[in-house]
Amino acid sequence: MASMRDIKRRIKSVSSTQQITKAMNLVASSKLSKAKGRFMETQPFFKHTRRAIGNIVKGNGVTTHRYLAERSVKKTCVMVITGDRGLCGGYNINVCKAALNQAGSKDTAYITIGSKGRDYLKHRNKELAFCFRGISEKPRYDDARLIGEKVLKMYDSGEIDEVYLAYTEFISTISNEPKVIKLLPLNADEFESNGKEKDLTLTIYEPGEEEVLDYIIPKYLNTVLYGAMVESAACELSSRMTAMDSATENASEMIDDLNLLYNRVRQGAITQEITEIVGGSNALE
């Protein structure tokens, strides 16, 4: 049986860990409320851009545009959005696994946002086209635009033939799910129709349909990317919050058990001492 001193030491170490996890839980939850606010703010922009493209594609049946037309796939690109830091449950691993699943056995280059994704994929000897870090926690629109432009350049030059995005979908504060969507070429059927296309056949496009799509689709990609980054940031924080919450709980359970054990050992030691004294005095008589 462990000595009293050992148990005391363990109790001390567990309770200092508990303090850390408790603090991290609080930090994550206060950051989460900000991240959630940002996530809500990006939604209208995303929704309206999506609707504008939907209207153009559905209303006019344009499918020959270079970002809409399928081409034979030689090289796939999967973008993975993870966090820069760990201690957030399965958040990073889950989205990486979803990305690997999507890639399957295809020839794939990865673009990672967040150092955890980079580490994970590097460890598995995957080809990394670009790695971005330091932006996961607080993504800015400019970051998304920069990344979007890089990806588009690769797509235009034929370096990659399709692009997927793996990110984490925010369902609620305590639940999120990794998700993979196809970014390029855009799938026209994906855009929900709002039943108004008929009125839109007379729509004027200034300067022209092609030019408008040329302008809007890259913008759409940036928006999707930005939205996904903001959403993933909220998920990272909520995962961390949940993970740290259960860590704190586990720590207090552990401390309770250890305290019980400590008392038992202490009692044992006292009992033994008494037995020894009694035994000693009995021997003297």
Place this chain on the structure above:
Amino acid sequence: MAENKISLRVITPNRKMYNGKADLVIMRTKSGDVGIMHGHQPMVTVLDYGVMRIQSEGEEDKTAAVFGGFAQIDGDGITVLTDIAEWADEIDLERAEQARKRAEERLSKKTADLDVLRAELALKRALVRIGLKK
């Protein structure tokens, strides 16, 4: 007259900037200024860097600098989606002047590593801001 107003939404990635009604909205598109009123034909147009003016009867005009983006006009009114937009009173004139000077300097020096496009865009942004303030 209320039914002859057009609804306008201005949305950037970070905020919903405007959501209301107007008599006339003037925007700078790639092919020049256009004014849009109630009952306009559906249109999608790419915007240039320029000033957007929102006019409503009995109210003071609202002006904003809009940097690119696009506008969609349909049965619901106008939806302007842009990366950056600023109301006139949010613009810092002094900062814009400094930005203009910097951009002009960069363009006139013609150093080898000059990013002409970037400098020109910066100059254009500064000019729009200054133009709106004056």
